[in-house]
Amino acid sequence: MSSCSCSNNPSREQLLDQINRSSFAAYDMLLYLDTHPDDAEAQAYYHKNACIRKDAMREYARQYGPLTMDLIDDTRSDSWEWMKQPWPWELNKKGRC
Secondary structure (H helix, E strand, O other), X not given: OOOOXXXXXXXXXXXXXXXXXXXXXXXHHXXXXXXXXXXXXXXXXXXXXXXXHHHHHHHHHHHHOOOOHHHOOOOOOOOOHXXXXXXXXHHOOOOOO
């Protein structure tokens, strides 16, 4: 991962947790910035979390497949192989249906 990330080789669960946490923080800051657009500290916090999220999303896509269509690398395959990966809830052994 790039310079925004904290971990060198995170697991699938760690990446998903990092994506969830940084997404929440970034989106929450966007809501705050709607009413406080000149808050430089809030802007920096948003950019930091957006960077962490972007890196975690790219790393997840590299290791396990894309979570969003924005990260699909359609130049590497003529099929929809990315769609054949297990869904995140299919990997959790606790509470499986």
